[in-house]
Amino acid sequence: MSAALPAPRCDETAAWAALTGHWQAHGRGFDLREAFARDAGRAAALSFDAPGVFADLSKNRLDTAALHVLLQLAHECRLEARRDAMLAGEVANPTEGRAVLHTALRAPPGQGPFSDEVHATLDAMLAYADAVRADAAITDIVNIGIGGSDLGPAMAVAALEGCTLPRQRVHFVSNVDGHDLAPLLARLDARRTLFIVASKTFTTQETMANAEAARAWFVSRGGSDVARHFAATTTNVGAAAAFGITTTFGFWDWVGGRYSLWSAIGLPIAIAIGSANFRALLAGAHAMDRHFASAPLPRNLPVLLGLLDVWYRNFHGYASRSIAPYHQGLRRLPAYLQQLEMESNGKGVDMAGRALPFATSPVVWGEPGTNGQHAYFQMLHQGTDVIPVEFVLVKTPSHGLADSHAKLLANGLAQAQALMLGKSEAEAAAEQVPTADPGFDRAVLARHRTFPGNRPSTTFVLEALTPASLGAFLALYEHRVWTSGALWGLNSFDQWGVELGKALASRLLPRLQDGPLRGSAEGLDASTAMLLRRLVGGVVKRIVFDLGAVVLQWRPAEVLARELPGRVTDAASAAHWQAQVFQAYGGDWGDYDRGTVGVPDLVARIAARTGLAPAEVQAVVDAVPRELRPIPDTVALIGRLRAAGHRLHYLSNMPAPCADVLEQREAALFAHFDDGVFSGRVHHIKPEPAIYALAAQRFGTAPGELVFLDDHEPNVAAARAAGWHGVHFRDARQAEAALREAGWFTGA
Numbered sequence: 001m002s003a004a005l006p007a008p009r010c011d012e013t014a015a016w017a018a019l020t021g022h023w024q025a026h027g028r029g030f031d032l033r034e035a036f037a038r039d040a041g042r043a044a045a046l047s048f049d050a051p052g053v054f055a056d057l058s059k060n061r062l063d064t065a066a067l068h069v070l071l072q073l074a075h076e077c078r079l080e081a082r083r084d085a086m087l088a089g090e091v092a093n094p095t096e097g098r099a100v101l102h103t104a105l106r107a108p109p110g111q112g113p114f115s116d117e118v119h120a121t122l123d124a125m126l127a128y129a130d131a132v133r134a135d136a137a138i139t140d141i142v143n144i145g146i147g148g149s150d151l152g153p154a155m156a157v158a159a160l161e162g163c164t165l166p167r168q169r170v171h172f173v174s175n176v177d178g179h180d181l182a183p184l185l186a187r188l189d190a191r192r193t194l195f196i197v198a199s200k201t202f203t204t205q206e207t208m209a210n211a212e213a214a215r216a217w218f219v220s221r222g223g224s225d226v227a228r229h230f231a232a233t234t235t236n237v238g239a240a241a242a243f244g245i246t247t248t249f250g251f252w253d254w255v256g257g258r259y260s261l262w263s264a265i266g267l268p269i270a271i272a273i274g275s276a277n278f279r280a281l282l283a284g285a286h287a288m289d290r291h292f293a294s295a296p297l298p299r300n301l302p303v304l305l306g307l308l309d310v311w312y313r314n315f316h317g318y319a320s321r322s323i324a325p326y327h328q329g330l331r332r333l334p335a336y337l338q339q340l341e342m343e344s345n346g347k348g349v350d351m352a353g354r355a356l357p358f359a360t361s362p363v364v365w366g367e368p369g370t371n372g373q374h375a376y377f378q379m380l381h382q383g384t385d386v387i388p389v390e391f392v393l394v395k396t397p398s399h400g401l402a403d404s405h406a407k408l409l410a411n412g413l414a415q416a417q418a419l420m421l422g423k424s425e426a427e428a429a430a431e432q433v434p435t436a437d438p439g440f441d442r443a444v445l446a447r448h449r450t451f452p453g454n455r456p457s458t459t460f461v462l463e464a465l466t467p468a469s470l471g472a473f474l475a476l477y478e479h480r481v482w483t484s485g486a487l488w489g490l491n492s493f494d495q496w497g498v499e500l501g502k503a504l505a506s507r508l509l510p511r512l513q514d515g516p517l518r519g520s521a522e523g524l525d526a527s528t529a530m531l532l533r534r535l536v537g538g539v540v541k542r543i544v545f546d547l548g549a550v551v552l553q554w555r556p557a558e559v560l561a562r563e564l565p566g567r568v569t570d571a572a573s574a575a576h577w578q579a580q581v582f583q584a585y586g587g588d589w590g591d592y593d594r595g596t597v598g599v600p601d602l603v604a605r606i607a608a609r610t611g612l613a614p615a616e617v618q619a620v621v622d623a624v625p626r627e628l629r630p631i632p633d634t635v636a637l638i639g640r641l642r643a644a645g646h647r648l649h650y651l652s653n654m655p656a657p658c659a660d661v662l663e664q665r666e667a668a669l670f671a672h673f674d675d676g677v678f679s680g681r682v683h684h685i686k687p688e689p690a691i692y693a694l695a696a697q698r699f700g701t702a703p704g705e706l707v708f709l710d711d712h713e714p715n716v717a718a719a720r721a722a723g724w725h726g727v728h729f730r731d732a733r734q735a736e737a738a739l740r741e742a743g744w745f746t747g748a
Contacts, residue, residue, distance in 0.1 A: 306483025422453020529743020
């Protein structure tokens, strides 16, 4: 396969400049009502037949001159040559080095690239689908997928409901939100349910989470034969086998997700409507493919629609397009088209990576008529934004309620007519309005009831909603999207825009799950940190303080200088005696902190080891609690944390005799704390893991809910190893900044 065929971008052509001039001279002030009044043949001239679809483009703000220049734009952008290259299997997705051949999936045997492989997979998949349809033991089929593995199949099954078996129901689960899967499982019988896991790589996070939950439910309900009750549409056969699935159907890297309903991803469609109808769906799409490939551009409906999209987006500045299918079966069509168009053409750089100076994909949205009429049509008719609307009408219903269908079609036709014609202020003033306040000023009321009109719409008509007509209609939209994307110079077949959020979600996930990172906001921006804390429901609201040198001043060199004045005369001697007496809070002093030796034994040990007189050692020991006085800045921080609703604790390497003195002397300070642990009372010291486990248990909370502030880095590291969060304390200001940056403190 060669690289994508080079071509000028739309704004680099002479036609683009001509379109700019035409829009300024004629397009900006174009009025549909005047256009119809001038040209009795406008409707016929701007209506087009394509396989399975009739399209009326005459209510669009487009004249024959603009259409002529738009067609010239297509020629200058080498649209036909690029179309032919794509259909032949040349690279059309250069960022991933792939061909784009979803059209090959619906080509008859021998008529498309990879035909033998395509039809071997299709035949096997359809044989399995028919076997499932014939299996009276299976009453429910659950497709688990997301994106293209869900939107297309779900839309098609809803549209073709008339082809389904009454005794079998097909369900779709896509959202990782358990509210999607759990209510469905509650209604199912495990013995009569088939699950289809639709994931090309068998690694899609949302799909695999739902698949694993479904399997766990199946087993919990007595299911044992996973291989019979689970199938997969995937290329990762090994991962599916490890899951317990032996029935798999694959597809190729030249099938993009949003174009994949024609592939094995269409298995739930095939089960729902049967193999013959699925082949008809493919045949309808193929007929539109042939129209797209061979019809002259002036009569090529997908190309004309794509050109109209460029005209509206880049010259009229319409940022949105509404889809209004007047058929309940097409209720999922707007969501399907959202992905098809916005994921394909929602790009900001061209094939060469150049930033685009013009707008690309519009926002695509909608709702079935007549529901939409009672929701957002008010804005379509009288709002300040002009939003083109696409109406989809189906001539022949699949039900016998003739009067209902007539009303439905009348509404669809009327809405398109009303958008175009509007209502003048004079017309509104002449009308009687029974629902208006009789005392309200009639002239003002008339202005409220004026419709500007001249609002564009396209109307599609299908003879009936059948597999073939649906296939043709969907293929029409696919090729239309490619057309506008090609003119804009886009790669319409990658979707890097979904990657960043997925990557960040993977990093955030451990902060929301049980485990050592739960609730951690370290490294997050302030907004995300705030929201995380809100979502985990109060997690990481408990702050645990060390005491010495954090809450209480602790200056060992000054203590020794006061109590051993003849021995401590300078910084060097102070460091020497600090190491000898306190032993970095290990050795004899560590045993004192741990509570395994009392004061007399401590004094005797240190005196024997250092040569100090016992009285000297006793003086130092007695001076320690006198030295431990509250640090005002830290006390102020404690008050702010308490006021913000945090629960506070302490965890201190502190011998019991010192703890006794402090609790009595500093009762007001300790009143701020809910609870705490002194090492001398529990016979464990930091940084031993046991004291952290004991403290978390005593505080009655999970380790991930605790943030530890300590001036000794090994103690902080040990806390983190125990699943706590940690801040290395240097002073109150620095500690508060660290707490705020991590999102653990947002109080005043």
